[in-house]
Each structure stands twice: as C-alpha cells, then as structure tokens.
Amino acid sequence: MQQLGMGQAVNQALREEMQRDSRVFIAGEGVGVSIHDSPMLPTAGLLGEFGPGRVKDTPVSEAAIAGLAVGAAAAGLRPVVEIMFNPFFTLASDMIVNHAAKLRYLSGGKSTFPLVIRMKSGAGFGAGCQHSHNLEAWVAHCPGLKVIMPSTPADAKGLLKAAIRDEDPVIFIEDMMLYFAPGPVPEEPYLIPIGKAEVKREGSDVTVVTWSKMLGVAMQAAAQLAEEGIDVEVVDLRTLVPLDKETILQSTRKTGRLVVLHEASRTGGFAGEICAVVMEEAFGSMKAPFRRVTGPDIPVPASPPLERFYIPDATKLVAAVKEIV
Amino acid sequence: MKTKSTRKTKAAALDRDHALYLLRSMIRIRRLEDKCAELYSAMKIRGFLHLYDGEEAVAVGVLEALTRDDAVVATYREHGHALIRGVSAGCILAEMYGKQEGCSRGRGGSMHLFDDKTHFYGGNAIVGGGLPIAVGLALADKMQNRPNVTCCFFGDGAVAEGEFHESLNLASLWKLPVLFVCENNLYAMGTALKYTQAVMDLARKAASYDIPSHAVDGMDVLAVEAAAKQAVEAVRAGEGPHFLECRTYRFRAHSMFDAELYRTKAEVEEWKKRCPIETFTQTLKSRGLLSEADLEKIERDVEGEIREAVAFAEACTWEPVEDLTRFVYSERRMS
Known part of the structure; x- marks a missing residue:
C-alpha cells in the first residue's frame, strides 16, 4: 500500500x-x-x-x-x-x-x-x-x-x-x-462516511476519545499502559459534527471510564461536550469520574520547551488514565 | 479616475406602459411598507423592521435592468427588492409573520427574505455580508459560461466594512460579472456619512479598484434605470464589475426602534419634496402619460394586492415545533 x-x-x-x-x-x-x-x-x-x-x-x-x-x-x-x-x-x-x-x-x-x-x-x-x-x-x-x-x-x-x-x-x-x-x-477509490467515529484500538478498562494529531498520543499511551495491564480503548472521532454518539456511548458503557484528549485549550473545549454526552446518556454505566487531557488555557507559545509542554503527550494521558483506573 | 458625475434623466420618449409599470412598482413597495409598519404596531410582525420609504426608485430602477436569470443579493431593507423581483407580497408578509408559507418558511423574518426561484439570495442582516457572496455567485456564472449578472445591493454603511474592500478587489481582479449597487441614504444607521467616511464620494472607492463607477440620483427612477441598464450591459458584455452609487434618502427611521436624533425634521421634509413616487407622478402627468383615473386604478389595484397579502399571511400556518431541526443540514447526503 x-x-x-x-x-x-x-x-x-x-x-x-x-x-x-x-x-x-x-x-x-x-x-x-x-x-x-x-x-x-x-x-x-x-x-x-x-x-x-x-x-x-x-x-x-x-x-x-x-x-x-x-x-x-x-x-x-x-x-x-x-x-x-x-x-x-x-x-x-x-x-x-x-x-x-x-x-x-x-x-x-x-x-x-x-x-x-x-x-x-x-x-x-x-x-x-x-x-x-x-x-x-x-x-x-x-x-x-x-x-x-x-x-x-x-x-x-x-x-x-x-x-x-x-x-x-x-x-x-x-x-x-x-x-x-x-x-x-489505499490505492483504490474509497469514501469514509462523515459522522462515523472509529475504534482505533479495542480495550476493556478505559475509553480514550480523541481526534486529529492526538490519536498518535493516545495510541502511544495505550501501548505503554498495556504493558502495565491496563487495556485502553481508543475512539477516534474523525468527525466532530455530526457527532457519533453511538460509538462513544457503546465504548464508555463497556469500559465504564472516560478520558477525552485534545490539543486545543481546555476551557470551552470540545472535551466538555463529550463528557456531557456520556454524563447524560451513560452515567449509570460509569465507574469513575471523567478526565480531560487538553492543552492549557494559554496562547500556544513559540518557545520549544513551552510548546512541548503545551501539547498533551503520552505521559500526561497515562497519568490521567491511572487516576481513574 | 473613472468616476462620472450624476447622470441626468433623459427627456427622451417614454413608453407609457413602461412608465406606468415603474410607477406602479414604486407604489407597491410604498404600500407594502406602510402595511408592514401598521402590522408591526399591531405586533403581528416582530423583531427589527427596516422600511424602504423614499428609496423605491433604486430597487425598481436597478431591478428593471436585470433578466430573470440574474442573481440578486440585498440587505436587511429588502422587502421592496424581493417584491419587485417576483416574490409575492403574501409570501413576504407570511415570512415576516413567521409562518411556514413564508419565502423562508418563517425561519428568517423581515431581514432574511430568501427565494431560490427568483434567484433572490437574501436579505442579509450583516452589513456588507452580501458582497463576498455576490462575488461567489458571479464567479460560478463566469466559470460555467452563463451570461448572468449578479446584482448586489448594500448601503453606505457597508463601505466601511472589510468585506466591501475584499469583494471589490477580487471582483475587479477576476473580472467577475457583478453590479455593485450602493444605496447611499446618507446614514449608516444613525451616523451620518461625514462621520463614517474619510472619502465621502463613495464611487471613488470603487474607482480605486479600477471598477468603472457612476453616481446617480437615486430619487429619479428613470435615471437609476438608465444608469443600471448601461452598467448591466457592460458587465454582461464581459467588462467585469461595475459600481453604481444611488444617492437616496430614507424617509422613515432606520428601524422601528429609532428616535431619529441624528437628523432634523426639516431635513427629512426637504428630502420628501423629492419623493420618487411624487416626482415621477408629476413627470408623467406633465407629459400627458398619466391621468387621475390611471393613478386611482394603480392605487386601487395595489390596495387589493396588499389586502390579499395580509389575508394570506393571516391564514398561513405555524410550522410545527417537531420540524424545528429541519433544514439545518441537508436531508440528501451525497450527490
């Protein structure tokens, strides 16, 4: 390919x-x-x-x-x-x-x-x-x-x-x-439907919902956590609107735990929407409080160490998962 | 500098039927607006309501220069444009009532009349918001080799927006078939032109983008029509955009919430002496083209049209709340 x-x-x-x-x-x-x-x-x-x-x-x-x-x-x-x-x-x-x-x-x-x-x-x-x-x-x-x-x-x-x-x-x-x-x-022509999330990694202990570049971070953290016996399911939204609630809810009902990961700054970020949907529609299945791993509420800095700190990484995601598993 | 001075009405032969049509069109707008004001006071119409009294010659004269296939983009003071373009008074009033038989299913209201059948692309409540869209409509016509012109109305206030400048530049750069029509009524809401523009000769701004521009007496329907026809002809011939500044005046307040503290009653009265309907009526009478009986018939017909439109709007129905989320997205997914 x-x-x-x-x-x-x-x-x-x-x-x-x-x-x-x-x-x-x-x-x-x-x-x-x-x-x-x-x-x-x-x-x-x-x-x-x-x-x-x-x-x-x-x-x-x-x-x-x-x-x-x-x-x-x-x-x-x-x-x-x-x-x-x-x-x-x-x-x-x-x-x-x-x-x-x-x-x-x-x-x-x-x-x-x-x-x-x-x-x-x-x-x-x-x-x-x-x-x-x-x-x-x-x-x-x-x-x-x-x-x-x-x-x-x-x-x-x-x-x-x-x-x-x-x-x-x-x-x-x-x-x-x-x-x-x-x-x-793929070389042959194909379409991917708008509004369909994809489970990029199946797991049973915790659901990480993410999109865009943060998928790589989620997959890296999931691999690390697997070594410690924590089985992470990674849901890649791909489309934010219309939101594929079904895939999110199916996953969170199964794992009972939710971490949302995005690069954008925290306050008013789309993670809040995901958490609200799960809260409203799958609360009964949830075993732990939700976590958001996001960029901090600051303009993205240019300085290399500060920018590296801004972008959420696997270390931060692993820590967040461990708080609730 | 391609700006030309105000054009004079030609005293050339005037076809009687055509003259009566122009007069009738202006009277239709005036009576519709009168009725809107009344219905607003009766709380049948809600929201913000902007009436066109005094400016009728602009819409009537300019729209007369277009074909049915041409596109029209207007402002939030657009009831008259929609009416003359061919949207029925009933559909317009039903829209203002918020009824589902309205031209935008009651979802738009007074400022958002929209009608695909007549290529009337709004009604736009954003000052200057129509200009970039007009550029796109014209681009599509040009790319598809259609001989259409997009006519974009906007007020003097829009000239202060960035979208105005981006749009004029791009339309000129790509030689797009747009007629930009500035309805200069001297006030951006309640702020006089002299307090909003460093250069008050608005046609000069278009000239700075190498767009041929003309200023015309917007109180004179024949002058507007002649200027618009000449400009549309040039645009349709592939010369690129033209700019027409129609110098006009609104007799009523900016909207129904406006104490009019920014102008004197004397100024308004002075302009009312140049009422486009009154002056055209006198012109036609003096040329022997209009009798009292003609005028009475026009008034009677228009009164009937408006009465029927109100009855239609009253009889129209509210969209059920279950339909609330329809038309946010297409129901057809792919093409």
Whole structure:
C-alpha cells in the first residue's frame, strides 16, 4: 500500500474529485503557486493539472475566500477553499458562521451550500499562537456546519472526498504535523462516511476519545499502559459534527471510564461536550469520574520547551488514565 | 479616475406602459411598507423592521435592468427588492409573520427574505455580508459560461466594512460579472456619512479598484434605470464589475426602534419634496402619460394586492415545533 503524508492524501482526494466532477474547484492563498514548494503539501501540482480556471490563487482576503465559496456553492459549483491556518478563520468568520452555516436554514431548506473550507491547524512548528491555535470547538458550536478533523492520511483522503460530495458546508481541519507523518493509504477509490467515529484500538478498562494529531498520543499511551495491564480503548472521532454518539456511548458503557484528549485549550473545549454526552446518556454505566487531557488555557507559545509542554503527550494521558483506573 | 458625475434623466420618449409599470412598482413597495409598519404596531410582525420609504426608485430602477436569470443579493431593507423581483407580497408578509408559507418558511423574518426561484439570495442582516457572496455567485456564472449578472445591493454603511474592500478587489481582479449597487441614504444607521467616511464620494472607492463607477440620483427612477441598464450591459458584455452609487434618502427611521436624533425634521421634509413616487407622478402627468383615473386604478389595484397579502399571511400556518431541526443540514447526503 502507498505510504503518504496527510497533505499528499488530501492532494489525492482533491485530484480525484476534480477529475470526477467538473464543478469542483479550489481557491485560496497560494493554492496554485505557493511560497512552499513541497510535494508533501495538499495543493502541490494541482495548478499544472487543472489550470488557473479551477485552481485559483486569491488575494490575502479570507472573508472573500469564504464568501466566494458560499456564493459559488449557491450557484451550482462545489468549491473547496483553503483558509491557510485555523486562527485565520476569524477573518472569515462572518462568512462561515453567519452565512455558510445559516443560509440553508434561511432558505427554508430550498437551497444547498455544498462547500468545503480546509484549514491547517496545530502546534508543534514553533510558529506561535496566531498560527497554531486549534479552534474546532468554535466551529462545532455553529449549527449548519459539519466539522471534520482526521487523524490519519487514509482517513483524511476518504473523509475529504465525502466532504466534497456532501450537500452541506464542511470545515475540514488538517493538523500540519501530520503532513510529515506518512501512513498507509489505499490505492483504490474509497469514501469514509462523515459522522462515523472509529475504534482505533479495542480495550476493556478505559475509553480514550480523541481526534486529529492526538490519536498518535493516545495510541502511544495505550501501548505503554498495556504493558502495565491496563487495556485502553481508543475512539477516534474523525468527525466532530455530526457527532457519533453511538460509538462513544457503546465504548464508555463497556469500559465504564472516560478520558477525552485534545490539543486545543481546555476551557470551552470540545472535551466538555463529550463528557456531557456520556454524563447524560451513560452515567449509570460509569465507574469513575471523567478526565480531560487538553492543552492549557494559554496562547500556544513559540518557545520549544513551552510548546512541548503545551501539547498533551503520552505521559500526561497515562497519568490521567491511572487516576481513574 | 473613472468616476462620472450624476447622470441626468433623459427627456427622451417614454413608453407609457413602461412608465406606468415603474410607477406602479414604486407604489407597491410604498404600500407594502406602510402595511408592514401598521402590522408591526399591531405586533403581528416582530423583531427589527427596516422600511424602504423614499428609496423605491433604486430597487425598481436597478431591478428593471436585470433578466430573470440574474442573481440578486440585498440587505436587511429588502422587502421592496424581493417584491419587485417576483416574490409575492403574501409570501413576504407570511415570512415576516413567521409562518411556514413564508419565502423562508418563517425561519428568517423581515431581514432574511430568501427565494431560490427568483434567484433572490437574501436579505442579509450583516452589513456588507452580501458582497463576498455576490462575488461567489458571479464567479460560478463566469466559470460555467452563463451570461448572468449578479446584482448586489448594500448601503453606505457597508463601505466601511472589510468585506466591501475584499469583494471589490477580487471582483475587479477576476473580472467577475457583478453590479455593485450602493444605496447611499446618507446614514449608516444613525451616523451620518461625514462621520463614517474619510472619502465621502463613495464611487471613488470603487474607482480605486479600477471598477468603472457612476453616481446617480437615486430619487429619479428613470435615471437609476438608465444608469443600471448601461452598467448591466457592460458587465454582461464581459467588462467585469461595475459600481453604481444611488444617492437616496430614507424617509422613515432606520428601524422601528429609532428616535431619529441624528437628523432634523426639516431635513427629512426637504428630502420628501423629492419623493420618487411624487416626482415621477408629476413627470408623467406633465407629459400627458398619466391621468387621475390611471393613478386611482394603480392605487386601487395595489390596495387589493396588499389586502390579499395580509389575508394570506393571516391564514398561513405555524410550522410545527417537531420540524424545528429541519433544514439545518441537508436531508440528501451525497450527490
């Protein structure tokens, strides 16, 4: 099987969908001619294959980028636009929060807005807080948006293809560190359904719910804990909205213990939502208080030791699991 | 600098039927808005209500320049635009009532009229929020080789938003078929233009993006129509976006919650002398194109239309609460 980074997997998904459907086009800052010339990046080579008519370099105008997606989707195209980094979403937030998310509802269900907004996210590059802040909880809070945060290259490819074919606005968040962590990606065409979590590791003692880059941390901690006789089940959400409650509840009812792990800062983070769902719907099965392992409530620091401390690691997760097992 | 001065109404031959249509259209808007104010006082309509009295010539003149396939994006002062675009007064009022037969199933209300059939993409309660979407609609038309124009209305307040500048730049850069129509009524809510804009000649801002721009007397329906037709023709011919500043005035308050402390009664009265309906009526009479009987018939017809619309809205039904979560997401998953 081919080994690809997540950026390459995204690239394949974009290429396949653009080949399949002439309505699909991409736009964003440097999606055609980029300052970064690396085959590991998501839009590498697409300009050459599809031309400037469908691979559109835009000005540094996030509101216009997101807005053109809304308008073009309303008029029958399938835009896939890129907001370079998750924190830059704030510059496009009116178009995403007030328009993309709400216009279908405001049309009384008569119009659809099939668009994808891709964003890079994640700490680990020393880029500092205005490039590294994970804001998935902000978009997850907006009814009308679907939110995907894949953890593996294979998932990214199948989910992005599904997102492009979906009738609703999808926010697709790619952790940049994963661009450089190759993994197996099937060669034959496939889709992964939106809204389906995956149990990435089966276990019986405790459920760790996580997504995106933190899956690697969860798997590492699970391996460590296995050596100590603690059997961890790892649920990879993959999609935050719509949330696959069934898989979460099935797992937590089985293990009776829950730890939620995400990189984003703690207060108002999506872990709170997961805990609330389990509290409301599986309380009777739970044997211990829940734990959250998250980034601290600070802007992501650039300093290497501080940034390393910011990003949750296996040591912190192992400690949290041991508190409740 | 491509900004041109205010265009004058041509005293050329005016087709009587067309003239009566324009007059009737403006009167339809005025009477609908009068009724909205009344229904608001009667608490049939809730929320924020923004009425278009005084500005009718802008919507009527500009929309007359479009085809049925062109797209329209408007603001929260959009009842008139929706009406002239072809959304029935009944569906508009039902929407304001919050009834499910309304054009947005009652989910939008006064500021969010939306109608896919007439390519009316809202009604938008975010100042400047329509502009980036208009850019996208026009991009889609251009990419699919459709000869359509997207007409985007916004107020002078929107010119202060970043979205205005991003959108004009991109539309010009990509030569997109957008007609930007600034309905300059001199006040951004309750703040006069002179307190919000360093450069008060708004057409100059468009010119700075190399977009041909014109200012027109927005109280003169014929002048608006002529300017809009010329601009739309150029846009449709592939020249890229055009910008039309319609200098107009709203006779009523910004919304129903507005004490109007920012302007004098004398100023309002002065502008009312230029009422687009009154002045056009006089023009037509003086040219022998309109009789008292014609006018009475128009008023009678419109009164009937509005009466029926109210009856329709009253008879419409509330959406059951069980349907509350419908249309947040598509029911059809993939295409």
